[in-house]
Amino acid sequence: MLYYLIFAARSVNSQTYHLFMPLTIDQLLLLVSTLLFAGNFGLVLWMVKTNRYRDSRVGLLVVSFGFVVQMALLWVRGEAHGRCPITNSGEVLVFLAWAMIIWYLLFGSSYRLSLLGMCTMPLVVLLQVLAMLPGVYQTLPSEPVKQVSAVVELHAATAIMAYGAFGLAAVAAGMFLLQNRHLKLHQTSPTFFVLPPITKLFTTLMRLLIIGVLLLAVSLGVSYLAPTPVPGDKLAIGYAVLILYVLLLGCRKVLGISQSAMAWIVMGLFVLAAGSIGFMTV
Amino acid sequence: MSFLCLGINHRTAHVDLRERLAFAEKDVELALQQFRDVDSVNEVVLVSTCNRVELYVGLENPNEGVEKALLDRMSIMRDVDCHHGGHFYSMRNADAAKHLFEVVAGLDSMVLGETEIFGQVKESYRRALEGGSTGRQLNKIFQASFSVGKRLRSRTGIQRGATSIGSVAVELAERIFGDLKKSGVMILGAGEMSRVTAKSLVSRGAKSVVVSNRSYDRAVELAEEMHGEAIRFDDWQKRAVDMDVIVSSTSAPHHVVTKADMIEIRKKRHGRPLFLIDIAVPRDIDPDVNDLDEIYLYDIDALESLAAEARFAREAQIAECRVLIEKELRQRLNGVIDVGNDE
Numbered sequence A: 001m002l003y004y005l006i007f008a009a010r011s012v013n014s015q016t017y018h019l020f021m022p023l024t025i026d027q028l029l030l031l032v033s034t035l036l037f038a039g040n041f042g043l044v045l046w047m048v049k050t051n052r053y054r055d056s057r058v059g060l061l062v063v064s065f066g067f068v069v070q071m072a073l074l075w076v077r078g079e080a081h082g083r084c085p086i087t088n089s090g091e092v093l094v095f096l097a098w099a100m101i102i103w104y105l106l107f108g109s110s111y112r113l114s115l116l117g118m119c120t121m122p123l124v125v126l127l128q129v130l131a132m133l134p135g136v137y138q139t140l141p142s143e144p145v146k147q148v149s150a151v152v153e154l155h156a157a158t159a160i161m162a163y164g165a166f167g168l169a170a171v172a173a174g175m176f177l178l179q180n181r182h183l184k185l186h187q188t189s190p191t192f193f194v195l196p197p198i199t200k201l202f203t204t205l206m207r208l209l210i211i212g213v214l215l216l217a218v219s220l221g222v223s224y225l226a227p228t229p230v231p232g233d234k235l236a237i238g239y240a241v242l243i244l245y246v247l248l249l250g251c252r253k254v255l256g257i258s259q260s261a262m263a264w265i266v267m268g269l270f271v272l273a274a275g276s277i278g279f280m281t282v
Numbered sequence B: 001m002s003f004l005c006l007g008i009n010h011r012t013a014h015v016d017l018r019e020r021l022a023f024a025e026k027d028v029e030l031a032l033q034q035f036r037d038v039d040s041v042n043e044v045v046l047v048s049t050c051n052r053v054e055l056y057v058g059l060e061n062p063n064e065g066v067e068k069a070l071l072d073r074m075s076i077m078r079d080v081d082c083h084h085g086g087h088f089y090s091m092r093n094a095d096a097a098k099h100l101f102e103v104v105a106g107l108d109s110m111v112l113g114e115t116e117i118f119g120q121v122k123e124s125y126r127r128a129l130e131g132g133s134t135g136r137q138l139n140k141i142f143q144a145s146f147s148v149g150k151r152l153r154s155r156t157g158i159q160r161g162a163t164s165i166g167s168v169a170v171e172l173a174e175r176i177f178g179d180l181k182k183s184g185v186m187i188l189g190a191g192e193m194s195r196v197t198a199k200s201l202v203s204r205g206a207k208s209v210v211v212s213n214r215s216y217d218r219a220v221e222l223a224e225e226m227h228g229e230a231i232r233f234d235d236w237q238k239r240a241v242d243m244d245v246i247v248s249s250t251s252a253p254h255h256v257v258t259k260a261d262m263i264e265i266r267k268k269r270h271g272r273p274l275f276l277i278d279i280a281v282p283r284d285i286d287p288d289v290n291d292l293d294e295i296y297l298y299d300i301d302a303l304e305s306l307a308a309e310a311r312f313a314r315e316a317q318i319a320e321c322r323v324l325i326e327k328e329l330r331q332r333l334n335g336v337i338d339v340g341n342d343e
Helices: A004-012 A014-020 A025-049 A057-081 A091-112 A118-132 A150-185 A192-194 A198-223 A232-255 A257-274 B014-020 B027-037 B066-078 B093-105 B116-130 B135-155 B167-177 B192-203 B216-223 B233-240 B258-267 B287-291 B302-333
Strands: B001-007 B041-048 B051-057 B089-092 B183-190 B210-211 B227-233 B245-248 B274-278 B297-298
Touching: A025 A118, A025 A192, A057 A091, A057 A118, A091 A118, A091 A150, A091 A198, A091 B297, A118 A150, A150 A192, A150 A198, A150 A257, A150 B167, A150 B183, A192 B233, A198 A232, A198 A257, A198 B167, A198 B233, A232 A257, B001 B014, B001 B066, B001 B093, B001 B135, B014 B051, B014 B066, B027 B041, B027 B066, B027 B116, B041 B135, B041 B302, B051 B066, B051 B093, B051 B135, B051 B192, B051 B302, B089 B093, B116 B135, B135 B274, B135 B302, B167 B192, B167 B274, B167 B297, B167 B302, B183 B192, B183 B233, B192 B245, B210 B216, B210 B233, B216 B227, B227 B233, B258 B274, B287 B297, B297 B302
Parallel strands: B183 B210, B183 B245, B210 B227, B245 B274, B274 B297
Antiparallel strands: B001 B051, B001 B089, B041 B051
C-alpha cells in the first residue's frame, strides 16, 4: 500500500498533486502519527478526568498504530536517503520520538504502568511538532547517498535509542514526582488512583537509565570503528552526557541520594541532553 | 408476566429483625421451593446477607395479593410476624429492577459502593439457578443486573477511594509499594486500632508482621493472632530497618518515633520507602518525620479525611449512577418487564 501511495504521489501531475495532496507522503505520515499520539493523549486524559480510566487495549492500539505510521515515515525517508534517516534535526527528533515509543511499548506493557503512555505522548507530540517546523523539517533528497558506513549508522542509531530511554526515564520521573507529591501532601485527585505505585515508577526509571547508559556507551565505543573519525564535538557531547548519567547512578548507589532528588535530576538531565540533539546527525 | 421485589434491609429493619429473618446457606434450597409453591409465583431468587433479606420473584400474572402470601410464608418459615412494623418494602417491574441494579452496584449498601454485595447477589442467583428456581425472566434480569453493576463500577467513581481507616491504609500502601506481598508490617503498641489496621494490610497479603509493645505479653498475644513475631519494645528501631509499613498506636503521652530515629533508620534502608501510620492520640510519631524523603507519614486525621473525601466523592456519583441505571434498564429489559409503566 505504501508503494502504491508513493507511486501514486510521484506519478500524478504536479499541479493536481498539490491540489489534492498539499503535503508530501512523508509529511502526511508525520502528521498522521502525530495526530494519533495526540489523540491517545486526549482520550486517556478525558478518561481520567471523567473517572472512566482503565487500562484498555484501545489506547495501546492507537499508539501502536501511530508507531507503525511513524515506522513507515522513517522507512520512506530511509529509502530516499539510502541510509538511516538521521541526517538532519527534524529526522533526529522523529527518530527520538520513535525510540521513546518503543521503550514505552516495552516497559508499559511489561510493568503494566498505567498512564505512562498518557504522560509520554505530550513529549512525543512536542518532538514531532518541532520536527514539522519550517527549517527543521527537510524535504526528501532527490537521490540516495552512494556510500554508507554501517558502523556510523549503528553509532547514531544506538545513541538515539539511548536518548529515547533517557526521555522515557524523564517521563517516569515526572510521574514519580506527581505521585510523591500526592502522598507527601495527603492529597488525592483522579490521577492519584490511576498512577502506578511510586516504587514501580522508580524501578522503571532506574532500569531505563541503566539501559540508556549502556546503549550510549555502546554507541560511543562503536564510533571508534568508523572508517572516518566521528567529529570531536559530537563525541565530546556524547561523553559528557554519558558521564553525567553514570555520575548520577553512582551518586544514588554510593551516596544514597533520595528518590525525589534523583527524579528531579533525571528530568533536568534530559532537558540538557535533548538540547544536544542537533549534534546527533550523520 | 410481572416482576416483584419484596424485602427488608439495613435501612428498614434493625439488626435484631434482620438476623431472625436471615437464611443460612443450607436453608435456602428449601425456602426457594416453598416460595415457589405460592400461587402465581414462577421464579424466585432469595438474597440473604447481613444487611438484607430480599425475594426477587417472577410472577405469572400481576397478582395483587402475592406479597401477602409471600410474607405469610416467610412468617411461618422464620417464626416472625412479617406483616407488622412496616419493615418490608415491595416494588414491581421497573422499580424492582432498578432496585436490583442499585443493590448489585452497591448503591443500596451500608458502605456506599462496596463490592462484596456483587458477589453475594451472584451467589444467590447461582443457587436459585442450580435449584431450578429461575426461568427466562429472572435469568435476563439478573444477567442484566451483573452487566450493569460491572459497567457502573468501571464507568463511574462509585467504588473509588477507601472509606474506612483500614482500607485507606491499604490503599495508600498499594500506591507506594504496589503489591503488598513483599511488604513487612510492624505494629507499635498492641491496641485495637493498630490490630484492625494491620489486619487490613495482612488481608491484602503483607509478607510478615512484627509486633512490639511495652508489655511484651500483650505483644506475644497479638503476634499470635496475626501469625507474626513479637519483639521487645527496645528493639523496634533495629527491626524497623527491614519493614515497609509501621502502624503505631501506643498510649504514650509523647512522641515514640522521633525524627532522629527516622534519620538513622532511613540511612540503613538504601532508599526504600517507608510508610508510617500513626493512629494514636496524642500522636506517637513526630510530624516532622514526613519531611524526610522516602518516608510517608499519615496520622489519624489524615486517614479519616481521606476516608471522608472518598465517601463524599462516592455520594456525588449516585446521581450519575441512577441516570446510567435508567438508561441501561430501558435498553436491556425492554420486552422482559414493563419498563415504562412505573415511571
